[in-house]
Amino acid sequence: MATYFGEVVEQSSRAFWGDQCDSEDDVHSDSPTNWRKLEVSPSPTQLMSSRIKLFLVVHGPLTEGFVEACFLDKGVPIAEINEAETEGEESFRRRKRKSSAIYSLLSDVLLCICSSHLDMAQSFDFTEKISPWMKNAEQVIILTCSYISGYHITRHQDDSPDTFLKALKTDNFSSLVLSETLEQPNTVKGIPAGVLTWCQIFEIPAVLYICYTRSYEVDSASVKLFQQLFSKLPFKLLKEKPNFTNRLYSGPEISSTLYM
């Protein structure tokens, strides 16, 4: 496979997941999985307000940083999604992993922030866990981010912007899409893809916005596109003065795209 200087070429997915590469050396379906099931707390059966106008799903460090800095105070979560604990696992209890959580931003707007610790393999489970809320939503908006080095182009482009937004939507999403469509051969994987796929299947109008950027450092420049996006939506979710002092991602947590 050809590679180009400075370009990060992700490992090809090909046929295999982990070391089990063939049904002849099969892992039996009842063998322990490498990832844990998820559970919702405090209780699986909850009361929810009447139909909501917007269910917002946020995935990725830049988008989470944008929400923390620019959105209205989200308060305490109305639900948390954690990995299920297996009895007797002391090491699991000691390991602190950030929860995913659902917040009520407005009376008719819910926000779901996905934990950065979730594995891509947990995408189906996570999507099913939040699906009861999505079923009651008039629309779903998914925000995610990716390094610009992962963006595929088919011909050379001069003066490419450092940060730009692309969108994918379900077939029944009729509201205005506020950025260009994500072109082939670019794709989105994991939880954002799971949520959009679920919405496509169950015909919930949904749009996914992906921000391609050179760095996940959260500042006024990096989140500008998201701010512009939300200023055009009929939901008043933005603070008048964003607060970038509570920096979620900085320093060594921001990985370079030059070295694997």
Add this chain to the structure above:
Amino acid sequence: MGLQIDTRYSLQDIDMIHIQENVNLKGCTLIFPSVSVGNAAQLAVDLLITKIKPQKVGLIWHPAIMPLVGGDPYSLNETALTTSAEVFYSGQWKLVIFQIRSPIMQEASQDFVDRITEWIKENYIDKIVILSGIFDYTRNDSEIAGPSVKFVASRTFREKCDVLQRLGDQTATSGYQTCSVVICDGSQDPKKISMYGGGISWKFFNACNVGGIPAVVLMKYCSEGDNIPDAILLCTHLNTLLNFAPSDCNWESPPSWTGMFGNPPQHGLY
């Protein structure tokens, strides 16, 4: 008034294959690409869909398939959403085609296979062709000298398919092999038929055999790399089996294949 919501779910209660158009699949042949070496099977299905232009009729939702979304891979102008596993239908050729764009997780693959075989029976699908790549290096000495394409068919499939019978006889009469044909029945030791690198090919084939569904695995020996020629060969042999295009047709690649081997170089390098 509050709404009761329940976040618990049972996998068995979740529909896996969502057909969103009113189609009758009775009597159709199912084409299933196993996620395997070189993605040869998936590339072959891309060529097939670009050639016969079937209608997209459904989506698949199962924990075995990693979610993935993107734009329309078969058109530069359309804005339709594509997901990781989709179902296509051609009434003209009586074909149901699955396309799978992401890895199959082994831990959930048995349930995935069981539910597809159940769905095949519920919809009275006639037979199934599993496309697969398998590792080139697993060929033994006699196989290395032979053809790189192999059919492994159940007896029930061979009874339905005269072409397969002729392909098997061809090797005996002409001495020139374009493919090899192996007939496998349910009692045969599965270890005797190697599909190493074929993903869930054997698992699915075996499940069809056990379930009484006529099935054949059409496999291509290959390695990782530029697998477009492997995909073309798979399509050519699939066409020999099912006869949906002229034998000398050109297989066009879809727009999504552009940039398969990375971005174009920066002009500033030169």
